[in-house]
Amino acid sequence: MEETEKLGAFFKPCSVAIIGATKKIDKAGHVIFRNFANNKNRGVFKGEVYPVNPHEDSILGFKCYPSITEIPGELELIVIVVPAKAVPTIMEEAAAKKVKTAIIITSGFREIGNAALEDQIAAIAKKAGIRVLGPNCLGVYYSKTGVDTLFLPETKVLTTGDEVVATPRPLSGDIAIVTQSGAFGVAALDFLAGRQIGISKFVSFGNKCDVTESEMMHYLLYDKETKVILLYVEDIKHGREFLRIAKKVTLKKPIVALKAGRSAAGARAAASHTGAIAGSDKIYDAAFEQTGVIRARDMEEFFDTGKALSMQPPAMGKNIGVLTDAGGPGIMAVDELVSNGLTVERFSDATLQEFQRLKDQSVLPKFAATSNPVDLTGSVTDDMFEVAADLMFRAPDVHGILLLGLHHLPGLREKYIEGVAKVAAKYSKPIVMCDIGETEMALYTRFRFDKLGIPSFPSPEDAARAMYALVSYGAYLQKNGCADEYLCEFLKRRSKTQPVL
Template sequence: MNLDFLFYPKSVAVVGASNKEGKIGNAIMKNLMNFGFKGKIYPVNVKESEVMGLKAYKSVLEIPDDVDVAVIAIPAKFVPQVVEECGQKGVKGAVVISAGFKEAGNVELEEKLVEVARKWNIRVVGPNCLGITNIENGFDCTFNPPERQARPGFGGIAFMSQSGAFGAAILDWAAKHEVGMSKFISLGNMADLDESDFMTYLGEDPKTSVITAYIEGVKNGRKFFNTAKKVTLKKPVVILKSGRTEAGAKAAASHTGSLAGSYAIYKAAFEQSGVLEARSMRQLFNYAKALAMQKPAKGDRVAIVTNGGGAGVMMSDGLLERGMKLAELSETTNEKFRKAIEEGKLPEHMSYKNPIDIIGDAPSSRYEIAMRYALEDENVDVLVVIALFQSPALDEGIVEAVGRMQEYGKPIVFVAPGGEFPEKMARRIEKTGVPVFETVEDGVDAVYALVKYGQYLEDTM
C-alpha cells in the first residue's frame, strides 16, 4: 500500500481555508505554510477571493492544476458533496478534519462519505481527526499552533494516534525531548484508512524505522494481526493500547466508540505478532528510541558499566524484574580486568563482577577499558553504560569513547541521570548513535525493547 500521495503531495487544496484567526481552516493554512512545505497550496472558500495572500477558489473544481490531497475542514454535512467534487477533480486523498460523523451519532453521514470516496477511489484519513504531518517535508495539515504544540525534528519514529489530542501532546513532548519523528497520523474515526493500512504503508516507508501507535481498539482484528505479523519482520512496531481495564474500556467506548474487547485477546495478539506493547507514554518512547537507534539484541545477557554502585544495583533489579539476565563475564574477561588492575589502569577497589563498578572518580579512559572488555565478552549481548555526570572526574571524552564502542556491533544503552549537564552530554552522545536515557527505569525499558524484539525475530525468522 503506497500512501506517498498523502504525505508527499505536490499540491494541496484546503477546503474551508479561512482568513479568520481562531478558525481551524486558518490554523491549517498557517501550519501548511510555516514548516517548509514546498508543494502548492490552494485555499478553497465559498466567500473569500483570497486567503492568507493566496488566491482562493469557490470549489476544488475551479483549481487550475492537479490536486493530490484535499484537507477538509467544513461543517460535516457538506463533506460528502466536497468529496464528490474532489473525485471529479481527480484528488487522490482526503484528510477530513471535520467532526460530526459517527462519533456524534451521524452514522449515515459517515457511510455516505465513504461511499462517495470509494466511488472515486479517494483514500480518506479521518473524519474527526487532527490531520497528518510529514516532518520530512514540512507537510503539516494539523491545526494546533506551534506556540502551543512544538514540532519535533526529523527522525525515524512514526506515530499514529486514535486520540488527536494525545497525538498532539506526543509531538510536543518529542520536540522537547529531541526525539526525531518521521510521520504523524491522527487516525480519527478511521472510516476508510485504518491503523493496519498505515502500518502497512509505514512498514514500507524508508524514512520510518520504528512504527508507534496509540490505540483504544483496532478496526479489524484479523487484518491488524496479519498486517502486524508481516510488518514486525521488517521493523519494530510499538503500541500503547488503552482501555485495558473495565473502567478504561468503558471510557474508550464513550471516547472513540471502540469496543475495546478483552484486553487478554489484544495482549495475546500483540505477543504473537511481534508487537511490543507499551504501558505508558514514556515507555512507548523509551522503546521506540532504543529501537530507532540500536540493533535488536541477540540475547538477554546484559553487562553494566557504572561509576555509581547504587545505580548499578537499581539497574540489576530492573533488568531481572523484567525477565532479563546479568551476563556472567567469562574467565578471560575476569583475567583482563585483573591484569588491568595490576597494571594500575583500573583502580584496586573497583568491582568487575557484573555490574562493573569503576567507582566515583572514573574518567572516560576507565570507562573505555571497561566497556571494551564487556563488549569483547561473548557472554554479553547488550551493554548498559551508566554515567553519573555529577562527578567532576568524568571528562567529556566519554562522548567519543562510547561512540567508538559501536564497532563491536552489540546494542548499547546509555543512562545519565540528573539535570542540565547530563542532558547536554546526552544529546552529544546521541549524535554518535547511542541512545541516552534520563533514569535507570527508562534504561531498563530500552534494554527490554531491544532484547524482546530481538527474541521475537530470532524465534520467527
C-alpha cells in the same frame, strides 16, 4: 501494493485544497491553510495550494475558490475543515473531481453517535476510490514536503504578550508516529521535539472510516525514511488485516504500540473518544506478541523504546552487562532488568581474569566490583569507562551493555562520552546509557550520547526497559530467522550515518 502506493498522496501531493480555509485567525481552517501557504512561500511545499471558501476572494494572498469543482487541474489531496453535516456534499464534489485522497479533520461523527453520517461519507469515498484519513483526526505532518494539516499553532501568545513554542514540529528523523488520538499525537511531537528526536512521518487517523493503522503501517514499511513505527491505538477494528500486516512489517521494522483502554473504565472513555470498541485487552496482548509488536506499558516507555530501537541494534540474547560508577543506581538497573526477564549473570572466568589483570595493573580501581555489575566506584575516570566497556563488549556471554555514567564523581569529565561511542561502534551489540539529574551537566551528557547514537535515559529503570525492548525485538527476529538480515541492514545504515569521531 497499488493501494498502498496511493497513500503516498497524503504525504507528497502535487496539489492540495483546504476546504473551510478562512481568514479568521483562531479557526482550524486558518491555521491549516496558513501552514500550507507558509510552506509554499518558503519553497518547502512544492505543489499547488488552493483555499476553498465561498465567502472569500483570497486568503493570505492565495486565490480562493467557492468549491473544489471550480479548481483548475487535478487535485491529489483535500483537507476538510467544515462542519460535519456539510462533509457529504464536499465528498460528492471530491468524487466528481476525481480527488485521490482526503483528510477529514472535522469531528462530530461516530465518536458522538453519528455513525450513519460517517458511514455515508465512507461509502461515497469507497465508490469514488478516494482514500480518507479521519474523520475526527489531525491528519499528516511531513517536514520534507511541507504537508502540515495540524490545526495546533506552533506558538501561542500568553496573556503577558509573550510568544512561546506550544506545538513544535520536530526535525526529520527515523521514527514514524501513527496515532488514533490527535491530542496524544501532538503531545508526542512536543515531547520528541524537546528531546531532539526526529520523526519521519506523522499520521493521526482518528475514527479511521477508511485508512486504518494497518494500511498506514504497510505504507511505512516501504518508506525509506521510517526505521521505527510508534503506534498509538484505542482499538483495532480489522484484526486479520492487522495480524497479516504487522507480521510482515516487524520482520523489517520494529513497531512499538501504546494501546490505551486497557481497563474497563478506560475502554468506556475510549468509546466516547474515537468511537473505539476495544474488546478484551488480553486479545491485544496476544495479537501483539504473535506479530512481534512491542507493547509499551506507558507513555515514557513508548517513546524510550522507539528511541532505543531507532539508535541501536537489537540484542541477540538476554544477558546484560551493567557498567556503573554509582553502586545504588547500578543495583536499581539490575533489579529492573531482572524484573523484565533479562539476566545479569556473573561474567565467565576468562572475563573476570581480564578484569583482575586490569585491576592489578591499576588501570581500574583496586576495589572496583567486576563480576557484573562492574562498579568503577567513586574513583572512576573517563579512561576506565572506555576500557571496561570494551572488555564487556568482547565478552561472548554479554549481549548488551547498560552504562550508568553518573557525571557527579570528581574524576569523570565528558571525554568518556566520545570514547565509549568509539568503542561501541566496533561491536554489533546494543548499548544504552543513563545519567541522573536535571541540571546542566546531566542534560549535556545525555544530549551528547544521543547525538552519538547511544540512547540516553534519565533513570536506571528507563534505561533497563529500553534494553528490554532491544532484547525482545532481537528474540523475535531470531525466532523468525531474520535477525542476521536486520542486523546487517542496521549496521550498514549505522556506518553511513554515524558521526565521525
